Every structure is written in C-alpha cells, then in structure tokens.
Amino acid sequence: MTAPVDAVVFDYGGVLTGPVRDSIAAWIEADGIEPDSFSRTLKAWLSRNxxxxxxxxxxxxxxxxxxxxxVLLAAELETVDGSAVDLVGVLARLFAGMRPDPVMFELAGELRGLGVRVALLSNSWANTYPRERIDALFDPVVISGEVGLRKPLAPIYRLTLDRLGVPADRVLFVDDAEPNVLGAHAVGMRALRHTDADTTRAALAGLIPGLPRRAVSVTPRG
Structure with missing residues (x-):
C-alpha cells in the first residue's frame, strides 16, 4: 500500500470518535448489565456467522x-442483580460516552486542505451524528440507515465510490472493524484498520505527499 490515494473514506464510530468499547463498558457498569449477556447477543447478531x-x-x-x-436488545440482556433492564433508551445509554475525536477531525481537515477528497461511510445504530460538522467536512456522507445498505456488504461501498467518482484503487477506507476493512478490499478499495490516531496518521503520511507524520497542532480534548 504505497501508491498515493486521491480520497480517504472514514468510518465514524470508533474512528472519528473515541473507542466505542469504552462507551459500552461504561454503560454495562452503570446499568449493571451482565457482560456475558451482551457479548453473547452481539456475537449472535453481528458476527460473521x-x-x-x-x-x-x-x-x-x-x-x-x-x-x-x-425492546429486542433488553429482552436478551441480563443484569448482575437480576433486575429487569430498562427498556427505554438502551441504545442512548450505550452510546452516551461516545464523543467526536478532535484529533481525527483535524486529520480529515488536513487531508482536505491538501486536496484529498474525504468522505464518511458509517453503519448507523440509529445514533445521532454531528451533522453540521460532518456535512461541512465530508463529501459524500453515506450512512447505512439513510441508504438502506450496510457494511461489510459490497453495495454500500460501491454506492460510496459512485458518489465519490474516484476509482476504487485510488481510495483508502479507514475503519476500526476488521470485517468492514475486508469488505472494502473485496470491492477493490484499499483499506486500513484504525487502532489510534497516531498510527492512522503515520500510515496516511506514507500515501499522501505533504501530510506530516505527527500532528502540527492538536486541538485540546474536552
């Protein structure tokens, strides 16, 4: 993965935000959820099989x-003390700790300033997005619940490529989930699994002339 790219497509949750697992862990503790019951449900509903x-x-x-x-999720969950799971606002509480990562937004802005197209491709769990912020920075913005398609299936990647108007082999997709990275590879896109901002920046710096390996300025987190 050494040839330059013309566009970078970012996932949202876990890439342009802090780790989703941190928000989930805080929710599990706050609501007293039995962790195995959530893990079991997630595997049954989201695993490759x-x-x-x-x-x-x-x-x-x-x-x-x-x-x-x-309602469906609450029915599958158990609590540590055996009490009933509150049916109202389960997802809202699950995502309550997820915040945009200013460092990653800054990176996307740097790429755009260098003439690189930046786009967003996200699987939505009906969670809210900072739409004014992302609509001003990313083009196109493709959200699964709005287009009726989902990663890692090929049609949503192809839709994103069509809206970008850039050949697949000139596009880099950045996602924190391996199945979604593999899905991008399957349609000819280049793909990078995101683990942290520094590692992603370093990888992009090797592909995009003018992008420093380290951030020149870091927006304070808050």
Whole structure:
C-alpha cells in the first residue's frame, strides 16, 4: 500500500470518535448489565456467522426503529442483580460516552486542505451524528440507515465510490472493524484498520505527499 490515494473514506464510530468499547463498558457498569449477556447477543447478531436479517442488521439499514431495537436488545440482556433492564433508551445509554475525536477531525481537515477528497461511510445504530460538522467536512456522507445498505456488504461501498467518482484503487477506507476493512478490499478499495490516531496518521503520511507524520497542532480534548 504505497501508491498515493486521491480520497480517504472514514468510518465514524470508533474512528472519528473515541473507542466505542469504552462507551459500552461504561454503560454495562452503570446499568449493571451482565457482560456475558451482551457479548453473547452481539456475537449472535453481528458476527460473521450471523444469519442475514438479525436485529442489528435491520437497525443498521433503517428497518427497525430505535424503540423497537431497544425492546429486542433488553429482552436478551441480563443484569448482575437480576433486575429487569430498562427498556427505554438502551441504545442512548450505550452510546452516551461516545464523543467526536478532535484529533481525527483535524486529520480529515488536513487531508482536505491538501486536496484529498474525504468522505464518511458509517453503519448507523440509529445514533445521532454531528451533522453540521460532518456535512461541512465530508463529501459524500453515506450512512447505512439513510441508504438502506450496510457494511461489510459490497453495495454500500460501491454506492460510496459512485458518489465519490474516484476509482476504487485510488481510495483508502479507514475503519476500526476488521470485517468492514475486508469488505472494502473485496470491492477493490484499499483499506486500513484504525487502532489510534497516531498510527492512522503515520500510515496516511506514507500515501499522501505533504501530510506530516505527527500532528502540527492538536486541538485540546474536552
């Protein structure tokens, strides 16, 4: 992966935000959720071996509302003390600790300043996005629940490429989930698994002339 790229497509949760796992861990502790019950449900609904049409798949493509999904998820969860899971606002509480990462937004802005197209491709769990901020920076913005498609299936990548108007082999996709990285590879895109801002920046610096390996300035976190 050494040839320059013309466009970089970013995932949202876990790439342009802090780690999703941190928000989930805080929710599990605050709500007293038995961790194994959530892990078991996530595996059944989202693993590579999960059958098509699980509640998570239908949530991501907009076929389920948040309220409908909250009820289904709560029914699968157990609490440490045996009490009932609050059906209202399960997803809102799960994502309550997820915040935009200013360092990654700054990186996307630097890329755009260097003439590189930057786009967003995200699987939505009906969570909210800072739309004014992302719409001003990313073009196109492709969100699964709005287009009825989901990663890691090929059609959503092809839709993103069509909207970009850039050949697949000139586009780098950045995602924190391995299945989504593999899905991008399957349609001819180049792809990078995100672990942290510094590592992603260093990888991009090797592909994009003029991008420093270290941030020139860092927006204070807050």
């Amino acid at each position: 999960a059958e098509d049409g699980t509640p998570i798949h239908r949530l991501e493509t907009g076929e389920l509302t948040v309220a409908e999904f909250d």
